[in-house]
Amino acid sequence: xxxxxxxxxxxxxxxxxxxxxxxxxxxxxxxxxxxxxxxxxxxxxxxxxxxxxxxxxxxxxxxxxxxxxxxxxxxxxxxxxxxxxxxxxxxxxxxxxxxxxxxxxxxxxxxxxxxxxxxxxxxxxxxxxxxxxxxxxxxxxxxxxxxxxxxxxxxxxxxxxxxxxxxxxxxxxxxxxxxxxxxxxxxxxxxxxxxxxxxxxxxxxxxxxxxxxxxxxxxxxxxxxxxxxxxxxxxxxxxxxxxxxxxxxxxxxxxxxxxxxxxxxxxxxxxxxxxxxxxxxxxxxxxxxxxxxxxxxxxxxxxxxxxxxxxxxxxxxxxxxxxxxxxxxxxxxxxxxxxxxxxxxxxxxxxxxxxxxxxxxxxxxxxxxxxxxxxxxxxxxxxxxxxxxxxxxxxxxxxxxxxxxxxxxxxxxxxxxxxxxxxxxxxxxxxxxxxxxxxxxxxxxxxxxxxxxxxxxxxxxxxxxxxxxxxxxxxxxxxxxxxxxxxxxxxxxxxxx
Amino acid sequence: xxxxxxxxxxxxxxxxxxxxxxxxxxxxxxxxxxxxxxxxxxxxxxxxxxxxxxxxxxxxxxxxxxxxxxxxxxxxxxxxxxxxxxxxxxxxxxxxxxxxxxxxxxxxxxxxxxxxxxxxxxxxxxxxxxxxxxxxxxxxxxxxxxxxxxxxxxxxxxxxxxxxxxxxxxxxxxxxxxxxxxxxxxxxxxxxxxxxxxxxxxxxxxxxxxxxxxxxxxxxxxxxxxxxxxxxxxxxxxxxxxxxxxxxxxxxxxxxxxxxxxxxxxxxxxxxxxxxxxxxxxxxxxxxxxxxxxxxxxxxxxxxxxxxxxxxxxxxxxxxxxxxxxxxxxxxxxxxxxxxxxxxxxxxxxxxxxxxxxxxxxxxxxxxxxxxxxxxxxxxxxxxxxxxxxxxxxxxxxxxxxxxxxxxxxxxxxxxxxxxxxxxxxxxxxxxxxxxxxxxxxxxxxxxxxxxxxxxxxxxxxxxxxxxxxxxxxxxxxxxxxxxxxxxxxxxxxxxx
Numbered sequence: 001x002x003x004x005x006x007x008x009x010x011x012x013x014x015x016x017x018x019x020x021x022x023x024x025x026x027x028x029x030x031x032x033x034x035x036x037x038x039x040x041x042x043x044x045x046x047x048x049x050x051x052x053x054x055x056x057x058x059x060x061x062x063x064x065x066x067x068x069x070x071x072x073x074x075x076x077x078x079x080x081x082x083x084x085x086x087x088x089x090x091x092x093x094x095x096x097x098x099x100x101x102x103x104x105x106x107x108x109x110x111x112x113x114x115x116x117x118x119x120x121x122x123x124x125x126x127x128x129x130x131x132x133x134x135x136x137x138x139x140x141x142x143x144x145x146x147x148x149x150x151x152x153x154x155x156x157x158x159x160x161x162x163x164x165x166x167x168x169x170x171x172x173x174x175x176x177x178x179x180x181x182x183x184x185x186x187x188x189x190x191x192x193x194x195x196x197x198x199x200x201x202x203x204x205x206x207x208x209x210x211x212x213x214x215x216x217x218x219x220x221x222x223x224x225x226x227x228x229x230x231x232x233x234x235x236x237x238x239x240x241x242x243x244x245x246x247x248x249x250x251x252x253x254x255x256x257x258x259x260x261x262x263x264x265x266x267x268x269x270x271x272x273x274x275x276x277x278x279x280x281x282x283x284x285x286x287x288x289x290x291x292x293x294x295x296x297x298x299x300x301x302x303x304x305x306x307x308x309x310x311x312x313x314x315x316x317x318x319x320x321x322x323x324x325x326x327x328x329x330x331x332x333x334x335x336x337x338x339x340x341x342x343x344x345x346x347x348x349x350x351x352x353x354x355x356x357x358x359x360x361x362x363x364x365x366x367x368x369x370x371x372x373x374x375x376x377x378x379x380x381x382x383x384x385x386x387x388x389x390x391x392x393x394x395x396x397x398x399x400x401x402x403x404x405x406x407x408x409x410x411x412x413x414x415x416x417x418x419x420x421x422x423x424x425x426x427x428x429x430x431x432x433x434x435x436x437x438x439x440x441x442x443x444x445x446x447x448x449x450x451x452x453x454x455x456x457x458x459x460x461x462x463x464x465x466x467x468x469x470x471x472x473x474x475x476x477x478x479x480x481x482x483x484x485x486x487x488x489x490x491x492x493x494x495x496x497x
Numbered sequence: 498x499x500x501x502x503x504x505x506x507x508x509x510x511x512x513x514x515x516x517x518x519x520x521x522x523x524x525x526x527x528x529x530x531x532x533x534x535x536x537x538x539x540x541x542x543x544x545x546x547x548x549x550x551x552x553x554x555x556x557x558x559x560x561x562x563x564x565x566x567x568x569x570x571x572x573x574x575x576x577x578x579x580x581x582x583x584x585x586x587x588x589x590x591x592x593x594x595x596x597x598x599x600x601x602x603x604x605x606x607x608x609x610x611x612x613x614x615x616x617x618x619x620x621x622x623x624x625x626x627x628x629x630x631x632x633x634x635x636x637x638x639x640x641x642x643x644x645x646x647x648x649x650x651x652x653x654x655x656x657x658x659x660x661x662x663x664x665x666x667x668x669x670x671x672x673x674x675x676x677x678x679x680x681x682x683x684x685x686x687x688x689x690x691x692x693x694x695x696x697x698x699x700x701x702x703x704x705x706x707x708x709x710x711x712x713x714x715x716x717x718x719x720x721x722x723x724x725x726x727x728x729x730x731x732x733x734x735x736x737x738x739x740x741x742x743x744x745x746x747x748x749x750x751x752x753x754x755x756x757x758x759x760x761x762x763x764x765x766x767x768x769x770x771x772x773x774x775x776x777x778x779x780x781x782x783x784x785x786x787x788x789x790x791x792x793x794x795x796x797x798x799x800x801x802x803x804x805x806x807x808x809x810x811x812x813x814x815x816x817x818x819x820x821x822x823x824x825x826x827x828x829x830x831x832x833x834x835x836x837x838x839x840x841x842x843x844x845x846x847x848x849x850x851x852x853x854x855x856x857x858x859x860x861x862x863x864x865x866x867x868x869x870x871x872x873x874x875x876x877x878x879x880x881x882x883x884x885x886x887x888x889x890x891x892x893x894x895x896x897x898x899x900x901x902x903x904x905x906x907x908x909x910x911x912x913x914x915x916x917x918x919x920x921x922x923x924x925x926x927x928x929x930x931x932x933x934x935x936x937x938x939x940x941x942x943x944x945x946x947x948x949x950x951x952x953x954x955x956x957x958x959x960x961x962x963x964x965x966x967x968x969x970x971x972x973x974x975x976x977x978x979x980x981x982x983x984x985x986x987x988x989x990x991x992x993x994x
Binding site: 006007010014015018019021022025026050051052055066092093094095096097098099100101104105107108127130131133135138139142143146147150151152153154155156157188189190192193196200201202203204205206207218221222224225227252253255256284287288289315316317325329330331332333340341342343345346348349350352353354355356357358359360361362 | 602651
């Protein structure tokens with residue numbers, strides 16, 4: 001089989017794995033490789049060509065997805081017979097998806113599955129309780145702004161989003177010590193889209209972004225969807241290990257650091273002022289931007305507020321994400337990105353090239369809802385409710401969990417992280433716990449490589465105090481049973497990011 | 498200056514341009530290259546390393562964006578002096594943006610700018626007329642569904658979007674001969690997001706997607722934002738040149754074809770059944786998916802409907818985009834993607850990894866608005882209005898434009914394409930036409946490479962008949978003056994995609 005020299009493939013400028021796949025496909029189409037033939041082993045072809053094994057592996061994956069070849073572990077990669085190829089496609093055309101998308105599908109398949117209909121207490125989900133939504137007040141506000149502002153709200157907005165809401169957020173952030181100009185804020189479709197866009201600013205496919213380990217699992221999905229690799233920095237005590245952070249940010253391929261300093265997801269912890277200052281010093285020394293996810297910034301119910309990284313930032317290296325999804329409700333799909341200088345221009349260009357901005361009507365309604373005090377009144381009630389639920393959860397954990405368990409004591413937000421007694425694996429516990437009557441979020445999904453975890457995340461968003469007590473009691477029973485029966489492990493759910 | 502062998506850099510697995518930039522930066526930081534020193538010319542370094550010139554060029558661009566080096570055309574690339582670097586950054590940190598984002602910013606800068614406040618007749622914008630929006634009916638519908646469905650509408654929806662709206666669309670598409678299962682439809686933030694997601698399914702950075710030439714300019718932006726190259730296929734007569742299409746789709750690096758067969762943007766033309774069938778045959782022979790943008794599918798006002806590619810598609814190779822933005826109003830930001838099999842799974846995974854879906858409340862309101870007949874009633878009125886405006890525009894063009902001008906006669910939609918008499922350049926005409934009293938969309942932006950164009954797009958969306966007549970009269974005057982004064986050309990606005 002003839003494959004061009006790497007030097008010539010490099011000159012083409014196209015990804016090399018694609019060219020290798022193209023050439024093999026042509027050999028098959030031309031009959032120079034025949035059905036049933038075995039392709040060279042990945043390692044030997046990589047050596048012959050002078051490329052990474054991953055490059056050959058990707059080429060073979062592409063061909064397998066197209067149905068040209070078939071890979072069997074331990075046997076090798078073979079050209080599919082003409083008949084099996086025809087049957088494999090039948091009358092249906094299955095266009096090849098890109099390797100990044102294939103990896104994202106693997107990631108999707110590795111997400112935990114829940115059966116909320118089982119009647120188990122739902123302590124797994126970080127969706128705020130619909131019973132708390134100020135539905136009527138918001139509906140009336142939306143109706144009012146649409147009557148007042150009319151058809152203007154049904155046009156495309158500027159890619160930056162509704163100016164009134166940006167002004168409101170600018171003032172709110174200012175009151176927290178964050179210098180946020182109206183034109184330094186870009187509205188986006190929840191903090192979720194904020195994460196995806198912020199990543200794209202600084203990291204190209206193949207680059208790395210440093211993340212806390214563990215971290216918010218959907219950040220790992222966002223990175224996977226862009227072909228960006230995660231460089232994990234372990235959490236130790238209150239926040240990331242700063243020495244490891246510095247070593248990581250010094251690596252040239254690491255382009256940014258994504259962090260949740262306040263009410264961490266999944267751990268629930270918050271860092272102190274000294275840690276935040278040291279973190280920013282490190283980022284400045286390494287000249288790397290920091291993406292601060294402040295998605296629960298409005299949900300403090302204990303202790304004193306600590307200035308956010310954005311407030312402490314003297315040089316403009318922090319990009320701060322905000323969202324209404326957890327503090328109010330997710331359904332408006334409104335969040336914001338605060339950035340500086342060219343990063344803002346770049347965000348606008350990305351919005352212009354992807355979705356042309358979000359619905360002005362909902363943004364305008366939120367602007368009114370905040371500026372007339374409804375949002376703050378809602379927050380007062382919500383924080384009171386969460387404080388009560390937190391107490392119920394922590395008391396129940398104290399009461400029910402066997403020795404060797406540890407858990408966090410959040411000062412805000414919905415999440416409580418539980419470390420199970422050694423050597424339990426939280427994934428293995430999911431099914432028995434569901435049967436016992438409780439759902440939780442297993443820890444493996446918050447690790448960049450999906451490694452097995454003895455930890456799990458509980459949330460107080462979807463259950464009231466009696467349900468929380470029932471759920472924790474069920475958790476305690478399941479844990480004690482598992483310890484007694486030696487049911488420690490399940491096969492690791494691994495994801496490749 | 499020492500740079501590792503390409504073979505070793507390839508083994509690293511990271512993009513080579515990034516590694517070259519890293520090594521040069523380290524040499525500068527270590528003082529082994531000094532301020533004022535000139536870096537090797539791109540061509541000679543590329544030859545030495547055995548890489549593409551583009552690879553070295555990208556490395557130098559990165560370093561220039563970081564302020565490490567400065568490139569001057571005709572002189573070369575020099576390491577900036579310590580002082581100039583310090584001043585360049587001052588107290589502000591400007592994190593380097595990725596090369597794709599830098600290219601997207603270039604693309605943004607090349608967009609035409611309009612001054613609508615000038616009083617000139619706005620024939621440039623493809624935003625439907627707010628005077629036509631059924632604002633009150635929609636507002637009441639939104640209010641009603643929020644009262645009826647309550648807090649459910651303020652939760653996260655499934656990534657696929659509101660089921661009721663998908664059912665409504667499934668029925669509507671079915672009535673047009675398109676076999677669209679409820680779970681084969683994914684709602685998205687306008688067709689704009691549909692384009693971005695569809696591209697990502699099939700084309701990785703560095704891959705090509707075939708596009709009509711000219712085509713919708715924001716598709717070129719979406720591709721630029723993903724590092725996807727455009728492979729242009731010229732429009733000839735009614736649709737793309739099918740021979741060139743076949744040759745283009747045979748190229749392995751071309752992963753898909755984006756097309757607007759009905760009410761083409763910017764040309765306004767529609768293809769006939771025979772052309773569509775032949776196009777699908779070609780796509781099937783070449784085993785390449787087709788992304789059909791049916792964004793104006795509901796705006797036919799003359800002639801007989803021609804089945805869409807999605808309706809004619811026997812093997813599942815068509816991905817069809819739909820939007821409410823042009824037929825109703827943009828402000829709901831609701832469109833849909835119709836896809837098959839694994840492509841749907843992939844789209845859901847992408848939604849899950851980017852924005853977790855759109856606002857259910859607006860989707861639910863649209864579902865009601867369509868199923869109770871309000872949308873169709875709106876369309877009847879809108880089509881009547883557009884037919885009248887079309888007549889006014891075509892009559893005015895006939896009356897006002899000098900010999901050598903040509904224009905399209907659309908059977909639906911808002912766009913009319915005008916080819917100016919040779920050798921006029923439409924960009925050069927923008928300013929004099931604005932002074933004369935009319936705004937239009939210059940043709941260069943619809944070309945994949947931004948080449949100068951003698952064509953321009955008019956729209957009938959934002960002007961009533963008297964305004965249209967005034968505007969076309971102004972256009973005619975401007976054209977005749979330009980011909981008389983020999984004002985043919987302006988410097989080409991070039992964009993690199």
